[in-house]
Each structure stands twice: as structure tokens, then as C-alpha cells.
Amino acid sequence: MAKEHYIDAHVHVWTPDTAHYPLAPGYKKADMQPPSFTPEELFKHAKPVGVTRINLIQMSYYGFDNSYMTDMIALHKDVFAGTAVIDPDGKEPERLMGELAKKKVRAFRIYPGLERGIKANEGLGARWLRTEGYGNLFAAGAKNNQAMSCLINTDALPELDRMCSKFPDTPVIIDHLCRIGVDGTVRDKDVDALCAMAKHKKVMLKVGAFYALGKKKAPYTDLAPLIQRVVKAFGPQRCMWESDSPFQVVNGHVYRDSIDLVRKHLDFLSAADRDWLLWKTAEQFFFTK
Numbered sequence: 001m002a003k004e005h006y007i008d009a010h011v012h013v014w015t016p017d018t019a020h021y022p023l024a025p026g027y028k029k030a031d032m033q034p035p036s037f038t039p040e041e042l043f044k045h046a047k048p049v050g051v052t053r054i055n056l057i058q059m060s061y062y063g064f065d066n067s068y069m070t071d072m073i074a075l076h077k078d079v080f081a082g083t084a085v086i087d088p089d090g091k092e093p094e095r096l097m098g099e100l101a102k103k104k105v106r107a108f109r110i111y112p113g114l115e116r117g118i119k120a121n122e123g124l125g126a127r128w129l130r131t132e133g134y135g136n137l138f139a140a141g142a143k144n145n146q147a148m149s150c151l152i153n154t155d156a157l158p159e160l161d162r163m164c165s166k167f168p169d170t171p172v173i174i175d176h177l178c179r180i181g182v183d184g185t186v187r188d189k190d191v192d193a194l195c196a197m198a199k200h201k202k203v204m205l206k207v208g209a210f211y212a213l214g215k216k217k218a219p220y221t222d223l224a225p226l227i228q229r230v231v232k233a234f235g236p237q238r239c240m241w242e243s244d245s246p247f248q249v250v251n252g253h254v255y256r257d258s259i260d261l262v263r264k265h266l267d268f269l270s271a272a273d274r275d276w277l278l279w280k281t282a283e284q285f286f287f288t289k
Contacts, residue, residue: 024063
């Protein structure tokens with residue numbers, strides 16, 4: 001594969017066509033910002049920089065209805081894989097996860113508060129995985145080789161650590177560098193906590209959402225020490241680049257700047273390391289049967 005055939009491990013898409021794809025209760029069209037971000041709009045950002053495959057993340061506007069995402073996966077063959085959102089307290093999660101696997105859903109987004117039907121609440125981090133439903137999801141994930149993709153801050157890591165020990169065969173992905181530096185400060189204790197998760201061999205890490213971390217300014221090189229530490233801890237084979245599109249564009253950032261941090265500015269990465277971050281890790285998990 002040519003080195004320009006990159007994979008973006010984390011993108012959201014949605015459509016203004018709410019007649020065919022209704023919004024979940026509690027959401028209205030005004031909440032959709034930008035009003036539209038379809039695959040065609042995504043490709044305008046991704047294709048010019050060599051991104052040819054993408055892992056889609058279910059958008060919160062649709063709640064537990066993953067149909068728009070799975071329809072786009074089916075429409076654009078061999079381009080997309082998916083990360084769905086399902087009710088962790090729903091009936092027969094293993095059956096539903098298996099059905100979604102047939103639609104190229106490789107992971108499930110989880111976060112504190114999801115099991116209560118509310119938006120993420122950081123204060124729940126210390127107890128967020130205690131329900132029976134999450135135990136069922138982790139068990140099914142191990143059986144199906146489907147990942148739990150975690151939108152969390154570092155306060156949620158102790159609970160995740162406990163579950164990774166209980167379910168060592170369940171793949172786990174931590175999104176957005178565990179949002180370290182989201183308040184503008186990268187703290188050593190947070191980096192230490194994230195790096196400690198590398199002891200679990202099934203835990204992978206998404207390296208991205210640079211627009212939202214640290215100084216929040218391209219070329220994002222202030223994040224280099226953080227990235228160097230986590231790549232050393234996890235190994236490049238368990239790290240994958242992500243843009244978190246379209247939110248970097250909404251916030252006045254440029255898609256190319258996100259991938260260029262990995263492609264051009266991190267001198268501690270070898271050419272082989274860059275291949276792992278930019279496509280090999282994501283290919284092995286999301287696109288290899």
C-alpha cells in the first residue's frame with residue numbers, strides 16, 4: 001500500500017435529511033453544527049491529503065439509532081468501518097453487537113453517563129462501569145473481537161483499568177488521548193495514568209483531536225512530548241491517528257494540519273512508526289477480517 005493511503009480512525013458524519021434519519025429525543029436541527037457533514041463533504045477534506053479509509057463514529061444526534069452510519073458504510077464500500085452506540089442496559093447486547101458486526105461495526109462508543117440515558121457527566125467517572133449492562137458489553141466484545149471505544153477523561157481510567165483486568169480479551173480503545181490537555185494544561189500525573197493503561201495488551205489509543213488539546217493551535221507541536229510518551233508506552237502498533245472531524249473545522253482549524261503533525265513534525269517517529277499511526281494500526285483492527 002502506498003504511504004499516502006492513510007486511515008482516519010475517528011470521524012463523525014450526519015445529514016440534514018431528518019425526514020429519513022430522525023434526530024434522537026432532545027436534539028433539534030439547530031443543534032447540528034455544521035448543519036451538514038455528509039461523506040461527500042468529508043471527502044473534500046480527507047482525500048486531498050491521502051486519507052482513503054475512515055472509521056465513522058456514531059453521532060450523538062441520532063442516539064442509539066445507528067442507521068445513518070451503517071447506511072453510509074454500505075453505500076461507500078471498502079471506505080468506512082464503524083463505531084456504534086448502543087444502550088448498555090438494553091436487551092441481548094451480544095445479539096445486537098453481532099448484527100452490527102455484519103455491517104462492519106468494529107467498536108462501540110462508551111462514556112460515563114451513557115448507561116443512564118444522559119450526556120457524559122465527568123463526575124460519574126469513578127463509578128461509570130459498575131452496571132451489569134457494561135459487563136455484558138465487555139463480555140460480548142471479547143467474544144466478537146469488537147472494541148469498547150472510550151470517550152473519557154483520566155478520572156475514568158481506574159474503572160476502565162478494573163474492567164480491562166476483568167475482561168483481558170476485550171479490545172479497548174481510548175479516544176482523543178484521554179482528553180489530556182483539554183483545559184489547556186498537560187499534566188504529568190494525567191500522562192502517567194494514561195501510560196499505565198499500556199499494561200493491558202488489548203488497549204489501543206487514538207492520537208488526535210489536537211485542535212482541542214494543549215494550546216489548541218496549529219501546528220500543535222506543543223503536544224509532541226505527550227505524544228512521545230504515550231507512543232513509547234503503548235508502542236506505535238497500538239496507536240492510531242484520528243482527526244475528530246468535523247469539529248476541528250468547525251473550530252476554525254484545518255484538516256491537513258492534524259495529519260501533518262504526525263506526517264511532518266514529530267521527529268521522534270521513524271518512518272515505520274508513522275505508518276503504524278497513520279494506517280497500519282487502524283487497518284489491522286478496523287479493516288482486517
